[in-house]
Amino acid sequence: DTAVSQTPKYLVTQMGNDKSIKCEQNLGHDTMYWYKQDSKKFLKIMFSYNNKELIINETVPNRFSPKSPDKAHLNLHINSLELGDSAVYFCASSYGLAGERDETQYFGPGTRLLVL
């Protein structure tokens, strides 16, 4: 059983296009995240949602728009793609603000985005 899944796994597209990445978790978690891993392997938080509510928005260009239709899904839509958007995007989930539960974040397999 896949705990955190992302689609697609690979995405190759032209500059200026709009694309979406989907994420789903079946762990019953209430918080989901998007992280970006750049070419130097550095991982940085982009967004987090708790029960469909945006909690963290880390100075990400507004071309990036997350959407959470329910607490098991968090999608990432990117408008007007630029060369610098090429990276690996990881979705993760955890128990968030509950306080007493295991707050370990579990990651999806990543989406490798290449903008040409």
Place this chain on the structure above:
Amino acid sequence: AQKVTQVQTEISVVEKEDVTLDCVYETRDTTYYLFWYKQPPSGELVFLIRRNSFDEQNEISGRYSWNFQKSTSSFNFTITASQVVDSAVYFCALSEAGTGRRALTFGSGTRLQVQP
């Protein structure tokens, strides 16, 4: 603001050697969590361990052990009798519980190469 430092960019060892990966963190929060993740060449992020700030007990899991010292703000990871399958990038990460911000702040990672 929180910060995680992994000064070792790359380590190369021969199989069966012991190796320690260093992690130093900074946080103003009194309640926080520390993590180690493994990223093998296949690219996924695999959770290894989570430690609460109020639990300084060291932990051993098979060939893996972790040394948490609040006095030096360090959370080091040792692999005993390394194997080729241990070759990966290892990330140390921190999340702060007190602020309600659950996003992980990652170190820059240590690439471990285990030669046969």
